[in-house]
Amino acid sequence: MHSFVFSFVDLDFLMRRFIPILFLSLFHPVLLIAQPDFYRLSKRITQPILYKIPEDGNSGNGNEIVREIAKHVLREPWMVRLDLSFTSQVSMGFWDGKNRLRALFLDPVIQGDILYRQFDISDVLIPSHLEMTLRWASRYDSSSFTEQRLVSRRISLHDSILFEIPVDSFDPSQDTILLRDICFSYDSIQLSRFRQRRQLIDDYYASSILLDSLQLVADTIDISNPALLPLHFIQVEEINKVLARINTRNFSQNLPDSGFDPRHLVSRYNSLYKVSRTLTYNYVDALLGTGAVPWDGNLIRIADFFTSRMLSFVWKSQLMDDFHGELYRDYLDHYFEGISFPADQNILESLLRKMYPDAGSDTVIRFVSQRIMVSYRQLARFLMEKNQYAEAISLIENAKKFVAANPVIGNFTDEDELLIHASTEIYNAYVGIASGCIRNQKYQMADDYLAKASEYRSMHPDLIPTDSIYRKVYSELFFMRNSRCDDLLDQKKYEDALGCYRLFEQTYSHDELAPVAEQLFTKKRSALTGICSEAINHSLSAMKHDQPDSALFYFDYAIKLLPALQDDLFIKTRYDSVAPFIGQIRYKQLFTAGRQALERRQFTLAIEYFDQVRLLKDQFRLTPFGEFDSLYRKAMKNHLLIDLSTAMKDIWASRFGAAEASLEQIRILGSTHGLAEDPEFDSALNRFREKIGEQKCRDLNDSVTYQMICADRNIALKNFRNAAVYMKRAVGIANSIAGCGLPTNSVTDSLKKYAPAVIYQENIENARKWVASGGYDTAINILYETEKMYRTCQLEHLGCVSEPIFDFVSSRNNPYLTFQAIQFYQAKSDDREAFRFLTLLQEEDFQSANTKIVQEELGRKLAQLDFLNRLKILPEKGDKQFPPVDKWFRVFKDAYQDEWNRLIRTTAPVR
Numbered sequence: 004m005h006s007f008v009f010s011f012v013d014l015d016f017l018m019r020r021f022i023p024i025l026f027l028s029l030f031h032p033v034l035l036i037a038q039p040d041f042y043r044l045s046k047r048i049t050q051p052i053l054y055k056i057p058e059d060g061n062s063g064n065g066n067e068i069v070r071e072i073a074k075h076v077l078r079e080p081w082m083v084r085l086d087l088s089f090t091s092q093v094s095m096g097f098w099d100g101k102n103r104l105r106a107l108f109l110d111p112v113i114q115g116d117i118l119y120r121q122f123d124i125s126d127v128l129i130p131s132h133l134e135m136t137l138r139w140a141s142r143y144d145s146s147s148f149t150e151q152r153l154v155s156r157r158i159s160l161h162d163s164i165l166f167e168i169p170v171d172s173f174d175p176s177q178d179t180i181l182l183r184d185i186c187f188s189y190d191s192i193q194l195s196r197f198r199q200r201r202q203l204i205d206d207y208y209a210s211s212i213l214l215d216s217l218q219l220v221a222d223t224i225d226i227s228n229p230a231l232l233p234l235h236f237i238q239v240e241e242i243n244k245v246l247a248r249i250n251t252r253n254f255s256q257n258l259p260d261s262g263f264d265p266r267h268l269v270s271r272y273n274s275l276y277k278v279s280r281t282l283t284y285n286y287v288d289a290l291l292g293t294g295a296v297p298w299d300g301n302l303i304r305i306a307d308f309f310t311s312r313m314l315s316f317v318w319k320s321q322l323m324d325d326f327h328g329e330l331y332r333d334y335l336d337h338y339f340e341g342i343s344f345p346a347d348q349n350i351l352e353s354l355l356r357k358m359y360p361d362a363g364s365d366t367v368i369r370f371v372s373q374r375i376m377v378s379y380r381q382l383a384r385f386l387m388e389k390n391q392y393a394e395a396i397s398l399i400e401n402a403k404k405f406v407a408a409n410p411v412i413g414n415f416t417d418e419d420e421l422l423i424h425a426s427t428e429i430y431n432a433y434v435g436i437a438s439g440c441i442r443n444q445k446y447q448m449a450d451d452y453l454a455k456a457s458e459y460r461s462m463h464p465d466l467i468p469t470d471s472i473y474r475k476v477y478s479e480l481f482f483m484r485n486s487r488c489d490d491l492l493d494q495k496k497y498e499d500a501l502g503c504y505r506l507f508e509q510t511y512s513h514d515e516l517a518p519v520a521e522q523l524f525t526k527k528r529s530a531l532t533g534i535c536s537e538a539i540n541h542s543l544s545a546m547k548h549d550q551p552d553s554a555l556f557y558f559d560y561a562i563k564l565l566p567a568l569q570d571d572l573f574i575k576t577r578y579d580s581v582a583p584f585i586g587q588i589r590y591k592q593l594f595t596a597g598r599q600a601l602e603r604r605q606f607t608l609a610i611e612y613f614d615q616v617r618l619l620k621d622q623f624r625l626t627p628f629g630e631f632d633s634l635y636r637k638a639m640k641n642h643l644l645i646d647l648s649t650a651m652k653d654i655w656a657s658r659f660g661a662a663e664a665s666l667e668q669i670r671i672l673g674s675t676h677g678l679a680e681d682p683e684f685d686s687a688l689n690r691f692r693e694k695i696g697e698q699k700c701r702d703l704n705d706s707v708t709y710q711m712i713c714a715d716r717n718i719a720l721k722n723f724r725n726a727a728v729y730m731k732r733a734v735g736i737a738n739s740i741a742g743c744g745l746p747t748n749s750v751t752d753s754l755k756k757y758a759p760a761v762i763y764q765e766n767i768e769n770a771r772k773w774v775a776s777g778g779y780d781t782a783i784n785i786l787y788e789t790e791k792m793y794r795t796c797q798l799e800h801l802g803c804v805s806e807p808i809f810d811f812v813s814s815r816n817n818p819y820l821t822f823q824a825i826q827f828y829q830a831k832s833d834d835r836e837a838f839r840f841l842t843l844l845q846e847e848d849f850q851s852a853n854t855k856i857v858q859e860e861l862g863r864k865l866a867q868l869d870f871l872n873r874l875k876i877l878p879e880k881g882d883k884q885f886p887p888v889d890k891w892f893r894v895f896k897d898a899y900q901d902e903w904n905r906l907i908r909t910t911a912p913v914r
Contacts, residue, residue, distance in 0.1 A: 045093075047089075048090070050187065051084070052128075052130065052187055054070075064193065065187070065189045068189060089108055090108075091106065092109055103168065106182070122207075130193070131193040134185070135182050135186070136152050137183075213249070224238055226282070227289070231298075237305075239282050239343075239344075246275065248333050249272060254269065290357070295360045306375045306377070314398055318394065372409045379402035383395045492530055501530035501534065539561050539574075543581060555585065586625070589615075589619060590623070596612045613638060617635075635676070636678065639673075646665070657702050662691075666688065703737065703740055703743050711733050711750065726761075727757065730750050756801075766785050773785065779819060783823055851893070858894040858895035869903075870903060
């Protein structure tokens with residue numbers, strides 16, 4: 004991979020220059036927020052874009068672009084010259100609380116082989132991605148550096164930032180920054196843009212050629228001759244539809260330089276377009292102005308003329324390569340989409356009626372269309388006789404589009420048969436050439452033609468019914484190229500042969516192996532059979548020479564191969580005959596290994612060995628060892644005790660369910676293996692149960708402590724209701740397990756102490772709920788009793804915050820609640836407090852008229868109270884206590900004044 008290395012040699016000078024700013028950034032980062040960049044360096048770089056060998060990673064798209072340019076400039080791909088010049092800007096600054104390094108990619112320009120058929124395509128040659136290595140290096144010790152590979156950074160011309168990374172430590176007096184191993188690449192989107200641009204330019208030149216040929220056709224059209232109207236219809240249609248396909252390219256807007264038009268295509272198109280419009284309308288006028296068309300009646304000639312015109316575009320499309328564009332095939336694909344004459348004139352129908360004035364319209368269309376289909380078939384068969392199968396296929400596909408556009412033709416099935424025949428001939432031709440190359444020992448050429456055949460079949464999967472010939476030839480070539488594996492198999496070097504065949508499966512793709520999968524499977528199976536048979540033979544030989552370890556090794560190796568040879572009766576028979584003898588050897592070795600593991604206190608391993616011994620004993624009906632049961636029980640007991648110890652972690656993690664499940668499982672296993680009466684085992688189980696209980700009590704105590712902490716916090720916050728909830732939870736938790744014996748006296752004493760405050764706060768909360776639901780009378784009664792309770796129980800000593808009725812009501816700003824309070828205090832004969840709420844009702848913008856009765860009653864009552872108090876306090880002075888003067892209280896004032904005057908009249912003056 005080509006790499007471009009460059010270093011910013013001016014960095015040291017610039018960093019020394021900005022050392023004061025860097026120093027400030029360490030202690031005053033706020034200064035850098037206002038001016039983030041304290042270092043910036045720009046450098047113009049020129050980097051060649053080279054053809055990469057071999058293709059790997061993202062180089063494939065770039066290599067394809069270079070190869071396409073190479074075809075145009077007639078040079079080898081590695082000799083194509085593309086130089087990318089750009090400005091690399093590196094800056095360092097303080098963003099988001101960190102020193103960060105930022106790199107920008109600016110002003111890219113491509114130079115070199117950037118002209119494609121005279122057009123500048125440099126804008127689609129700018130790479131899409133960049134990779135580089137960022138290195139922090141010491142200026143004085145090149146071996147000391149830190150690197151970070153920045154992979155696949157997307158290049159965007161609208162957002163030039165390549166990356167932004169934090170820099171933890173950087174000493175500008177000693178460190179420098181290097182950008183190394185720069186590598187550009189192209190993604191599939193950029194490759195697609197390149198292809199579209201190249202295709203557009205190719206279509207430009209194809210359009211230019213077509214304009215020349217169409218101009219010649221237009222010059223030969225003689226609308227004044229009615230006998231030529233059928234042929235001229237085809238010609239005018241061709242001109243119009245070709246112009247329509249050219250127009251879809253919109254060359255004036257889509258080419259890179261709208262002012263560059265070397266073939267003067269735009270002006271020539273406009274000129275011919277005017278001619279086509281004139282021809283179209285002149286043709287319409289001529290057709291509508293004539294009676295029956297005086298033609299010679301030779302429909303075969305007209306049909307053949309039409310299909311020959313289609314064939315001419317087929318030939319051009321078949322010749323199409325990188326320099327001819329897709330305009331011809333585009334014309335064939337869209338020809339039958341509508342008609343280019345005015346839609347309201349029904350020109351085609353009018354033409355056919357005048358060609359056959361005595362026939363019905365539908366009959367004529369069907370008759371003419373069927374004759375054209377006959378011409379299509381005859382022309383396709385002619386091409387196939389000349390071995391021009393590709394042209395025949397394109398023509399038949401065009402005929403099928405004609406049928407789809409003309410449903411009146413009826414059901415034609417010959418086209419599919421012709422397509423299948425032609426496609427198969429092309430496919431077989433590729434395979435036949437490959438077979439000939441094999442006979443001439445030209446294996447690479449054979450491989451190329453087989454690849455062409457496979458690609459062609461994948462493009463036409465429905466048209467090639469069988470690939471048996473391909474598979475035969477491919478298999479012959481495949482195993483001929485890899486004959487070394489077959490030689491190893493013939494030499495009975497089964498291990499080497501199997502490795503060789505398996506290497507195939509790693510070297511070739513699935514599609515490449517598909518045609519030879521069956522043969523390859525057979526060869527691998529033969530190798531496996533040989534390996535397995537040899538392994539059994541070696542095992543038998545080792546037993547004869549009293550080599551038990553070797554006998555087991557070879558037999559186990561054979562066992563690994565058996566799943567792939569399950570239906571091989573010979574191998575299975577040999578295996579069954581040897582297995583009992585191997586079982587005896589394995590039985591002895593496993594018992595010995597189990598006893599040794601037990602001696603080494605590897606109890607789990609000993610159990611595994613003893614379990615295998617038991618299976619072998621049952622399988623081959625072997626005589627058990629006398630001490631087997633006692634050894635197995637000893638190993639099992641210690642194994643279970645280890646499991647029990649391991650399960651302790653569930654107790655410490657308070658996973659009591661898991662711990663109890665482990666305990667029960669170990670108890671059952673112990674009982675199953677005769678350990679139920681073992682004192683050591685039973686004692687371990689009891690200790691485990693006790694540990695579970697102890698941990699539960701510890702957790703219980705922690706939970707009680709936590710609840711009391713929450714309760715104390717709520718008491719500190721004067722939230723006695725929540726504190727009571729936590730204290731009740733603490734009592735419930737403490738009593739949940741009787742065996743733990745957690746004390747609760749202090750908690751219950753606290754509950755009793757704060758019970759009045761709890762009731763007070765609960766009553767306040769209930770009053771709020773009654774107000775929310777409209778129960779104002781109930782709320783006022785609760786508040787009244789609660790206020791008395793607050794004073795009686797002296798709740799202020801507990802720190803309980805009081806909420807008087809008046810404060811409660813005024814904070815709600817609800818006149819209906821306030822009115823209810825007035826009535827409540829009137830009923831309690833506390834008229835002064837009722838009047839206090841009346842003044843609150845006025846502040847809440849309640850209508851004065853709705854309080855007339857209340858104002859009258861309170862006016863009389865308060866006048867009586869004031870009069871009595873005045874007599875006692877100031878007997879020598881007859882002035883009344885003045886009532887409010889606001890007009891809202893007019894009724895109250897009048898009632899108050901009237902009652903005061905009445906009392907003066909009925910009361911003798913005091914001497």
